[in-house]
Amino acid sequence: MSAIWHPFTQHGLNEPIPLVDRADGAALYTRDGRRVIDAVSSWWVTTHGHNHPRIVAAICDQAQRLDQVIFAGWTHAPAEAVAQGLRALMPAELTRVFFSDSGSTAVEVALKMALGYHAHTETGRTGILVMEHSYHGDTIGTMSVGARGVFNAAYDPLLFDVGTIPFPTGDGVATLEALERACKAVRPAAFIAEPLVLGAGGMLFYPPAVLRRMAEICRAHDVLFIADEVMTGWGRTGTLLACEQAGVVPDILCLAKGLTGGSMPLAVTMATEPIYAAHCSTDRAKTFFHSSSFTANPIACAAAAANLEIWRDEPVLSRIATLAVRQAAMVERLARLPGVANARTCGTIAAIDVVVRDGGYLSTLGPRLLALFRENDVLLRPLGNTIYVMPPYCLDEADHARIEAVIGLALSAVL
Numbered sequence: 232m233s234a235i236w237h238p239f240t241q242h243g244l245n246e247p248i249p250l251v252d253r254a255d256g257a258a259l260y261t262r263d264g265r266r267v268i269d270a271v272s273s274w275w276v277t278t279h280g281h282n283h284p285r286i287v288a289a290i291c292d293q294a295q296r297l298d299q300v301i302f303a304g305w306t307h308a309p310a311e312a313v314a315q316g317l318r319a320l321m322p323a324e325l326t327r328v329f330f331s332d333s334g335s336t337a338v339e340v341a342l343k344m345a346l347g348y349h350a351h352t353e354t355g356r357t358g359i360l361v362m363e364h365s366y367h368g369d370t371i372g373t374m375s376v377g378a379r380g381v382f383n384a385a386y387d388p389l390l391f392d393v394g395t396i397p398f399p400t401g402d403g404v405a406t407l408e409a410l411e412r413a414c415k416a417v418r419p420a421a422f423i424a425e426p427l428v429l430g431a432g433g434m435l436f437y438p439p440a441v442l443r444r445m446a447e448i449c450r451a452h453d454v455l456f457i458a459d460e461v462m463t464g465w466g467r468t469g470t471l472l473a474c475e476q477a478g479v480v481p482d483i484l485c486l487a488k489g490l491t492g493g494s495m496p497l498a499v500t501m502a503t504e505p506i507y508a509a510h511c512s513t514d515r516a517k518t519f520f521h522s523s524s525f526t527a528n529p530i531a532c533a534a535a536a537a538n539l540e541i542w543r544d545e546p547v548l549s550r551i552a553t554l555a556v557r558q559a560a561m562v563e564r565l566a567r568l569p570g571v572a573n574a575r576t577c578g579t580i581a582a583i584d585v586v587v588r589d590g591g592y593l594s595t596l597g598p599r600l601l602a603l604f605r606e607n608d609v610l611l612r613p614l615g616n617t618i619y620v621m622p623p624y625c626l627d628e629a630d631h632a633r634i635e636a637v638i639g640l641a642l643s644a645v646l
Contacts, residue, residue, distance in 0.1 A: 254281035277493035280625035293533035309532035316539035330527035334461030335368025345421035364432035403441035414452035426473035434582035465489030469578030
């Protein structure tokens with residue numbers, strides 16, 4: 232029996248846990264000889280495909296040169312290459328790059344940057360505004376700014392209070408009015424949002440016009456706007472950043488997952504110059520006090536630098552556009568099946584809701600669907616009664632058709 236305690240896994244249910252030996256492109260290969268289509272990009276991280284040769288080569292080369300070095304007061308070439316590459320690729324206003332190691336820590340860093348900015352500029356602002364149904368990670372700070380519920384109920388005594396605005400529905404007017412009221416009444420330090428798509432909240436979509444107006448309201452009231460693009464970044468919504476579709480440049484941007492093409496743990500938090508300047512001082516008390524032992528690990532940075540080169544050199548956006556068209560066509564067909572509701576796409580993300588009485592994350596439907604997908608060699612991980620497909624951009628037509636067919640089979644079996 233394995234001694235491993237797996238994340239987001241209820242071991243008391245004794246569900247099988249396949250052993251994966253290797254991966255290539257959009258497929259995983261298990262110890263017992265199965266080929267499994269990775270339809271969720273191994274938790275939304277794999278962009279170009281597993282074991283992309285350019286990224287693998289960069290990792291192998293760097294591992295023979297420099298494996299690790301303290302990043303407090305020291306630097307190295309791969310980190311400098313990543314910072315320079317991000318400055319060239321991301322909005323010009325985001326002038327500073329702070330490294331960390333996961334999406335959760337990227338958001339923790341963003342929250343600390345925002346609060347540090349207001350502390351050092353003596354504005355008196357301390358509160359954080361969030362969006363209903365949001366999810367930003369599993370550390371204490373990120374759970375605090377995420378939706379309260381089954382994910383974090385046991386840890387409620389540790390969480391700090393935040394202000395919450397409703398998720399945008401329809402034209403989003405109610406959300407925008409609530410944000411305006413909160414900005415005036417509370418005078419918060421920052422507002423954090425997942426642009427265009429709330430992932431773990433159920434693949435909930437809202438339009439670019441609402442995102443643009445939210446950013447404008449924040450700017451009008453001197454509230455820092457934090458864009459959590461940990462999932463939505465790197466092309467998932469059809470553009471490099473979801474914020475692009477709204478013409479929005481956040482004050483602070485969180486990136487992870489696809490930063491290394493999904494090959495290594497690495498994250499960055501990018502900030503505008505005023506936020507950096509508020510911490511840059513001869514007063515050591517204004518230092519930005521955040522780090523981890525493996526901040527800007529050279530091997531992970533080499534993978535990220537190779538990923539940035541792929542974005543520069545290869546037709547990545549063309550591949551994304553092709554996949555988005557196929558995703559939209561698949562969703563249109565799935566929408567005609569009995570029991571399917573709210574079929575939707577945003578770029579390369581496709582989602583449908585299965586009509587059941589016990590909806591939500593703990594829906595009994597979820598484990599049944601998960602088992603059916605696993606038995607049919609497709610890695611899909613429903614969010615309660617929401618089935619979503621978010622594959623690597625290299626997914627070919629045959630595997631895409633297989634994903635659609637298996638979803639159809641699963642729906643027939645459970646309904």
